[in-house]
Amino acid sequence: MLDKVELIATSAFGLEAVVAEEVRNLGYDKVQVDNGKVTFTADVSAIPRTNMWLRTADRVRLKVGEFRATSFDELFEKTKALPWADILPENAHFPVEGKSVKSELYSVPDCQAIVKKAVVESMRKQYDTDWFTEDGPTYKIEVALLKDIATLTIDTSGPGLHKRGYRDWIGTAPLKETMAAALVILSRWKPDRVLMDPFCGSGTIPIEAALIGLNIAPGMNREFVSEKWPNIPREVWRQARAETHELARYDRxxxxxxxxxDDEIIKVARRNAEEAGVEDQIHFQRMDMRDISSKKKYGYLICNPPYGERLSNHKEVERLYRQMGESFAKLDTWSSYVITSDENFEEFFGKKASKKRKLFNGMIKVDYYQFFGPRPPRPKKEVAPIDTKE
Known part of the structure; x- marks a missing residue:
């Protein structure tokens, strides 16, 4: 059985600090942050818990080993020396994938083949057999080489963590669920405040906000590849799922x-919200962005408007952003958050952002423009009258 484990939560570039905060909020404090990943040590229950709760990570990997390798012999021998039989059952299906960046060993197919052979040799010695059927649970191994450092991990998630299960049709230029959740988290939105997305598309930002507001674990209703691993007790998975139900705030x-x-995309958004179980918490309606309004004095505008890669010409983008500036100005006590790849956004929008954050939406480099509105006044505390009677 697995006991203490070292895990890596992978993330889009720019979201590492957000993922690290999520990991710490789950109670894991031995956290190391690097480009595209957050590494931490925990007991085996962290595998189901992080897979179910992490909103902004791409996936959770079990780290098996890390070492320097500049030759194929070195890669083979050091991989073979790792304790594979302590993790993989005899009938495990263990495909190998790989990547190499700025390393002597740049041929990924060769690295994959060598790691596969080394794992087989390691297990052959432990299990005293020459043949592995590989008809059991899947343990997908990754060999990642970065500047000659090889990191060997096993994927515990299966399909990426953005696959929540509620989005059956996503339209053009979709925003990943993990990124949408990150936009809401970075805004520091509070569930007692109104949130509006005037470019909601298939509803990803409002749905992720609703899941956050209700404290619903994004992975509570999906399966993970490591659920079939015999070295993680079923009871650990049962307890993790029970926790997601106990902590949800359905009454909020x-x-x-x-x-x-687009009327049709609004129908899709409603269907997705229903699949996510949050349809009662979101009001979807067809409306041109120029017509947005609210009677609420304080709120949050969070959106992913069309940008260069999604509109046909630059003039169209410029016109849209100028209209956004005029429309958002009507809600001048609200905070606004906009993700776009257009470096001239502030100029067209007509306002300088309070803060900018560099992110990657898929392979597209983007900025998250944050325009902070005034803080709402704190409610006055009632002061008990002073009793002057003696």
Whole structure:
């Protein structure tokens, strides 16, 4: 059985600090942050818990070993020396994938073949057999080489963690669920405040906000490849799922609004919200962005508008962003958050951002423009009258 494990939560570039904060909030404090990944040590229950709860990580990997390798012999011998039989059962299906960046060993297919052979040799000695059927549970191994450092991991997630299970149709230029959750988390939105997405598309940002507001674990209703691993007790998975139900705040009332000019995409958004179980928390309606309004004095506008890669010409982008600036100005006490790849966004929008954060939406480099509105006044505390009677 697995006991203490070293795990790596992978992430999009720019979201490492967000993922690290999520990991710490789950109670794991031995956290190391690097480009594209967050490494931490925990007991085996962290595998189901992090897979179910992490909103912004791409996947969770079990780290087997890390070492320097500049020759194929070195890669083979050091991989073979790792304790594979302590992790892989005899009938494990263990495909190998790989990647190499700025390393002497740049041929990924060769690295994959060598790691596969080394794992087989290691297990052959332990299990005293020359043949592995590989008809059991899947343990997908990755060999990642970065500047001649090889990191060997096993994927515990299966399909990426953005696959929540509620999005059956995503339209053009989709925003990953993990990125949408990150936009909401980075805004520091509070569930007692109104949130509006005037470019809601298939509803990803409003749905992720609703899951956050209700404290619903994003992975509570999906399966993970490591659920079939015999070295993680079923009881550990049962307890992790029970925790997701115990901590959900189904009774909380949220005010989340999603609008879009496309009637058909609004229907898709409603269907996705229903699949996610949050349809009662989000008001979707067809509306042109120029017509947005609210009676609420304080709120959050969070959106992923079309940008250069998604509109046909630059003039169209410029016109849209100028209209956004005029429309958002009507809600001048609200905070606004916009993700776009257009480096001239502030100029067209007509306002300088309070803060900018560099992110990657898929392979596209983007900026997250944050325009902070005024803080709402704190509610006055009631002061008990002074009794002057003696």
């Amino acid at each position: 009332q949220l005010e989340i609004i999603g609008t879009d000019y």
